[in-house]
Amino acid sequence: MPRPDDGSRGVDDQFIRSAMARITWQVSSKWKLGAYHDEIDKYRGHDMQSKYDPETAAVQWFSPAYHTNQAKLTGTLTPRLLVEGGFSSNLEYYTNSYQDGIGQARGSAAWYANTNQTESDLGGWKRAAQVENTQSPARFNWQGAVSYVTGRHNLKTGFQYQQGTFYHTYDANGDLDQVYRSSTTGIPYSVPDSVIIRACFDYGRTHPLEMPGHRSVLLLQRLPRFLELYDAGSYSSDWDVCTADYLH
Secondary structure (H helix, E strand, O other), X not given: OOOOOOOOOOOOOEEEEEEEEEEEEEOOOOEEEEEEEEEEEEXXXXXXXXXXXXXXXXXXXXXXXXXXXXXXXXXEXXXXXXXXXXXXXXXXXXXXXXXXXXXXXXOOHHHHHOOEEEEOOOOOEEOOOOOEEEEXXXXXXXXXXXXXXXXXXXXXXXXXXXXXXXXXXXXXXXXXXXXXXXXXXXXXXXXXXXXEEEEEXXXXXXXXXXXXXXXXXXXXXXXXXXXXXXXXXXXXXHHHHHHOOOOO
């Protein structure tokens, strides 16, 4: 479980480790093999911005497979004939994860109760990060070539084949982000960024968004804007509610 928020400064702990191995083998007088593997291990413990809750909303980065490798076989069959073949790959798998103990079993009460809360106006995340995801790009390459060299000419032919994949996954508590826009109150997470879905009938008057031949229109309006106009006395009829403000 994450430790309780004690108000201390958040620390973005991280490291990058790298290790490489290289080998060259003279198989015979005519054949030579060379290969290398470069592995990188990346970790970031608390990816966060100002006003994020470090204990619950910071993101962890991991790199389960992050490497480049290559192997090449070269053969000098005759003084004039050279054969080459090789393989290379590049994988850059990484994950963005919740802090330990934040992710909950799908469908459980805790899964619904621990969704991300984002304050868009005043800034901040709390309770959980917005999403957990995995990104898994991979590239694989095969190639071969034959070269024939004379005293005056050089002839080379070959092939190259490359393919790759890029898989993604996304998951979040409650499959939901709760977004707030609380600039009107100055109190973070106090004004939900919700919308009202409203059906308006014309009764002989045509709404600007009403399609020809229709008698009604479906409108969206942000809840904070509705409350603002209501407090200002802008609504004196149902038609005012339908026309004073809506999302295009």
